[in-house]
Structure formats: C-alpha cells, structure tokens
Amino acid sequence: MQELTLGTLIAVFEEIFGRGLFWIMVALAGLVTLAYAYVLVRDHAVSWRKFLWAQLSMPLGAVAAVWFLLAMTDSRLSDMGGPIDVIVLLGVGALGAVGLAILVYTVQSLLRPPARDR
Numbered sequence: 001m002q003e004l005t006l007g008t009l010i011a012v013f014e015e016i017f018g019r020g021l022f023w024i025m026v027a028l029a030g031l032v033t034l035a036y037a038y039v040l041v042r043d044h045a046v047s048w049r050k051f052l053w054a055q056l057s058m059p060l061g062a063v064a065a066v067w068f069l070l071a072m073t074d075s076r077l078s079d080m081g082g083p084i085d086v087i088v089l090l091g092v093g094a095l096g097a098v099g100l101a102i103l104v105y106t107v108q109s110l111l112r113p114p115a116r117d118r
Contacts, residue, residue, distance in 0.1 A: 039106055054102070061103075
C-alpha cells in the first residue's frame with residue numbers, strides 16, 4: 001500500500017466490520033452528531049448536571065469500544081505486538097469514551113429539555 005486514502009480506509013473498515021454494520025455505525029454516528037448539534041443550538045447553554053453524568057459514563061464507553069474492537073477483529077490483548085498497537089487501542093478507548101459521553105448528554109437533553117422562563 002503506497003498511500004493512505006479515504007477510500008482505502010473505508011475498504012479496510014468494511015472488511016473488518018462487514019459492509020452493512022460499518023454503514024449502520026456511520027449512519028448512527030451521523031444521527032447522534034446531528035442530535036447533539038440540535039441540543040446545543042436549542043438549549044443555548046450546557047447543563048452541568050447532564051455534563052457530569054456524561055463524564056461519568058466515559059469509562060464505560062472506553063471499555064465497550066475496546067471490547068467491541070477486540071471482538072470484531074478476533075483479537076486478544078495478548079496479541080498486541082508493539083507501541084502502535086497500544087496507541088491504536090488507547091485511541092479507540094478515547095473515541096469510545098467521548099462518543100458515549102456525547103450520546104449520554106444528548107439523550108438526557110432530548111428526554112428532559114431545560115425549563116423555559118415564562
């Protein structure tokens with residue numbers, strides 16, 4: 001592989017996850033992102049109580065993302081071979097943590113919108 005392109009990355013991810021699951025995950029990520037943007041525009045402020053609950057969920061998101069990656073690639077932690085494997089695993093954990101925090105904050109905000117002044 002001479003160069004890393006977006007098409008190459010998409011092909012690799014489709015191979016790892018399967019075409020259907022990969023595109024379902026992309027669509028869900030897009031929907032959550034749009035819902036999060038809607039909540040931020042609608043509320044005009046961050047609810048610190050919801051933000052705290054979102055932060056408390058982050059370790060669960062990190063563990064779930066690493067577990068999902070290991071399950072989809074039929075790998076184990078003992079298969080890690082070098083520093084790049086550790087960096088990739090930490091990156092997956094960080095993205096899983098942030099992703100779950102955004103999801104938790106968004107769901108809380110959609111289910112319980114802020115009280116409006118009358």
